[in-house]
Amino acid sequence: MLHTLLKSMGIGGTFSGGIEPEMSKITADSSIATSMMAPLYIVPIKQHIGEVCEPLVSVGDTVLRGQKIGKSQGYVSVPIHAPTSGKVIKIEEHAIPHPSGMGLPSIFIEPDGKDTEDKSLQPFSDYRNTDPAELRERVRFCGIAGLGGAVFPTFIKLLKDQRNPIKTVILNGIECEPYLTNDHRLMIEKAKEIVIGIDIIMHMVGASKAIVAIEDNKPDAAEAIREALNELSLPDEIQIEVRLLPTRYPQGSEKQLIEALTGKEVPATKLPMHVGVLCQNVGTTKAIHDAILLGRPLTERIVTVSGTAVPRPGNMKVRIGTPMRFIFGQHGLDDFDGIHLLHGGPMMGEKMKSIDIPVVKSTNGLLAMQSATMKQAHQLEQPCIHCGHCGVACPIKLVPNMLADQCRNDQFEKAEQYNLFDCIECGCCSYVCPSNIPLVHYFRYGKGQLAQISRETSFANESKQRSEAREARIAREKEEKAAKRRVVREKHKPAATNAETDKKTPDTPPSDEAST
């Protein structure tokens, strides 16, 4: 009891709030298998947070594995690469992993089976003596985005900024979502690559200290990283420490992890770099290693395939663009009747409307759940009894029950004032609610409505400006026409009066007024 109380107050090496759900990490001991070659790869032109990519290939082109097939547009964007060698058979809209079930233009690649790699990128084997800016450009070129699920372009974070120097690099090996074990297995099987990846990141941002944060339900991963550290014997000035943290959800959330490790709270509108910290996911670090030391763009990732409906759950190395149906087929699941498909973990993942979608950079887990065994809790929403459990569980210290009320009753401006946008949608409040209120769903609804209101307002303002500019232009044109007419009239009028005066007094010389 006291332990829980201390934890909820953020004392004892952890963050405030949070929950301890049943972990169900059934795939923790199954080593990473490699997926078979799919008959078709579907690569959506946007797989990260930010701007869409522009396709660089056209139908009929042959591509090599790792060849850049989509050019990024804008700063917050990373390119996309061909997952295997083959032929581009079409470029058209296809459903992507998104709760709306909507699609994006996608590049369809039919593999030739040879899997020939594009070797044009030279590895930077001596990365410690390479300019960080050059390495950063490589990370950007290789299309690396945060593989923990948020898919924020990684190169943006890897900036050596004089104003906000990074003192500590945190390697996020927490993986606090139930069911997911892809980071866990990667740490065990690729510990060396990950440690070198941390070293590359530390060189890029100029940090001398790094912490590998792992929850205490994964002691084998911590052991593997420690072994790799001993084996690699890095120079003395590079300090990498492995730290075990008590298991608690949502510890893997960037700001919560920083709070748990350093005791520093990242302010609402600020980024981790403002407190001198950089956080990177395990999978992203491995991808950075591959990009720098192997010259290999991001074309594959580790996915946990699990859930109550999967006969042979496991972890799998999957190429980006592999259809999900094909992946489930390799785990013994072919019939999708009465099955809920979750993209991501059970806490933050989203329910997919269709099974015919490809794996993208953000796919950390694919969970197939028997609809019958899924709690139909949210259908049974009861009135709020104001028990306050949600407020205790909220790691951001919001008041979820009040926010949900405001969102339900369309009081969006009020919800915004109570910091609705600081909600990280971790789902702790929905999890603890004894009345089964789908709180996070209400917050998502509120956020969507607020975004729409702000879009409409800014469109209205633009339209108003255009309409006012048009009215001003019409008035100006009218004025100009009137002025022209006046000039013409002036031209004729004096001439007429002159003519009259000429008639009367023919001796006087014609005035030169008319000619002016």
Add this chain to the structure above:
Amino acid sequence: MMHLLAAVASFGLFALAFGVLLAIACRVFKIEGDPMADRIESLLPQTQCGQCGFPGCKPYAGAVASGESEVNRCVPGGERTMLKIADLMGVEPKGIEEEATAPMIAFVREDECIGCTLCIKACPVDAIIGAPKQYHTVITDHCTGCTLCIEPCPVDCIDMLIKPELLEHWAWPLPDTHRAQKAIERKGQHAPYTA
């Protein structure tokens, strides 16, 4: 009698003094335009469509502020805008008679366009580009869907299309729990507006 005169005189003096003060204040703190009309205008969707019976959003805002028009005339603004205006004006909300349609945009069938520039002149937000005897086209990002370009077109080559829904503009719907449904139903029954 003396008391009476003193009272009348002192009140008269006060009245004169306050009158002068008010006259000065009226000059010094003079407000240009109608602040209420401006505030109402900022709530309107600025489509300039004229469906309210006024030639634009600004004239309608002025009419509402002066009480000449009802608060429920803005069709594209829908119920949300009506409620905000009613709240601002302190009057009872009223139902909107016309059904709000999905957001629309104009589309010029270019192969039929004769380049007469009539639609360009009609567009209240300058969202149509073109020149005499050249094809015209609609800048979809600027089109407010007001339909004012349809009528002047002599060859009827402008269509109103439903605005395509963008992935990044998609928003979560309300949860489909029984309780959320009930809340929507009750909201409908609560304070029924009479048109």
